Amino acid sequence: MPRTARLDIPGLLQHVIVRGIEKRDLFLEDEDRSLFVQRLSALLKQTDTRCYAWALLSNHFHLLLMPTICTLSSFMRRLLTSYAVNFNRTHNRTGHLFQNRYKSIVCEEETYLLELVRYIHLNPLRAGLVKELPELDMYPWSGHAVLMGNRQLEGQELPEILQRFGKNANNARSVYRAFIVDGIKIGQRAELVGGGLKRSMAMKSAGENDWGNFDARILGIGEFVDSLQQNETLRDRLPLSMTLAELIRRVAAAFNLTAEAVCRQGKARPTAEARGIVAYFAVRELGLKGIDVGRAIHLTSAGVSIAVQRGERLALEKPELNEILAKLVK
Numbered sequence: 001m002p003r004t005a006r007l008d009i010p011g012l013l014q015h016v017i018v019r020g021i022e023k024r025d026l027f028l029e030d031e032d033r034s035l036f037v038q039r040l041s042a043l044l045k046q047t048d049t050r051c052y053a054w055a056l057l058s059n060h061f062h063l064l065l066m067p068t069i070c071t072l073s074s075f076m077r078r079l080l081t082s083y084a085v086n087f088n089r090t091h092n093r094t095g096h097l098f099q100n101r102y103k104s105i106v107c108e109e110e111t112y113l114l115e116l117v118r119y120i121h122l123n124p125l126r127a128g129l130v131k132e133l134p135e136l137d138m139y140p141w142s143g144h145a146v147l148m149g150n151r152q153l154e155g156q157e158l159p160e161i162l163q164r165f166g167k168n169a170n171n172a173r174s175v176y177r178a179f180i181v182d183g184i185k186i187g188q189r190a191e192l193v194g195g196g197l198k199r200s201m202a203m204k205s206a207g208e209n210d211w212g213n214f215d216a217r218i219l220g221i222g223e224f225v226d227s228l229q230q231n232e233t234l235r236d237r238l239p240l241s242m243t244l245a246e247l248i249r250r251v252a253a254a255f256n257l258t259a260e261a262v263c264r265q266g267k268a269r270p271t272a273e274a275r276g277i278v279a280y281f282a283v284r285e286l287g288l289k290g291i292d293v294g295r296a297i298h299l300t301s302a303g304v305s306i307a308v309q310r311g312e313r314l315a316l317e318k319p320e321l322n323e324i325l326a327k328l329v330k
Contacts, residue, residue: 010067017103019060021096033141036083044155051156053120056141057127062120118183251278265298279304280311
């Protein structure tokens with residue numbers, strides 16, 4: 001079955017879960033975690049994306065994000081690509097690091113924001129990475145310690161969360177921590193991460209009156225789900241950050257080629273690699289149709305698909321392309 005299209009426009013609260021390919025660890029040492037957090041912080045500021053909660057585990061991580069000017073897919077591609085390139089270079093490996101498709105769930109903000117903050121921040125405790133709450137209070141790889149004032153992450157939303165627990169910061173942190181303690185007692189919340197049907201049925205069994213329609217992409221009930229499903233504008237992409245012609249010019253310059261050379265048919269390695277990077281970013285980053293990309297660089301639809309795969313492989317396997325990729329995704 002074809003994959004369901006994401007609900008991906010700015011202004012939606014999104015719970016994102018990313019897992020390592022074949023359940024492999026994503027972070028082998030604290031240097032990896034530090035690099036990831038630095039990149040996350042930089043992107044949050046660059047893209048004006050709001051981050052309400054986050055937690056790094058061993059083979060996966062959670063983010064609670066609200067993009068404001070870019071799409072979630074664009075944000076995640078920049079985050080995951082740059083981390084994978086550096087991880088592969090540091091650990092002398094090649095190939096994919098993440099599962100091909102991260103999980104993103106659109107969440108009804110007022111109903112689930114605090115529940116998701118608590119759920120995400122309790123993950124290190126549930127996973128046994130810390131043994132008790134005082135250790136979680138200082139755990140450097142989760143947004144909980146940031147909310148408690150024990151760590152810092154530029155870009156994480158603090159007032160937005162703390163003001164919901166009190167006007168004074170110290171009192172708010174005390175009430176927030178008590179809220180976290182209550183979450184430990186509640187235990188797992190399968191409805192926060194399961195499919196739409198599972199979430200809706202959990203709500204119904206919990207006594208919700210208006211559990212209404214459901215959707216595997218949405219954590220919400222009734223009118224919220226209906227409004228998202230009926231709003232066709234959610235499926236429209238934002239205006240492109242650059243034209244295809246500009247992308248071709250940038251890639252050509254990075255490979256010391258002319259734009260004409262990239263667009264001409266040919267199998268020379270530099271040209272083929274440049275065409276692969278063009279196809280990869282045009283289709284995956286800019287969201288262009290393969291047929292339109294093919295016309296520009298003289299490839300068939302099948303040829304574009306192959307070029308996209310080549311570009312993705314190059315992005316992961318060739319550390320020397322890291323500077324080129326960084327320039328393209330700025």
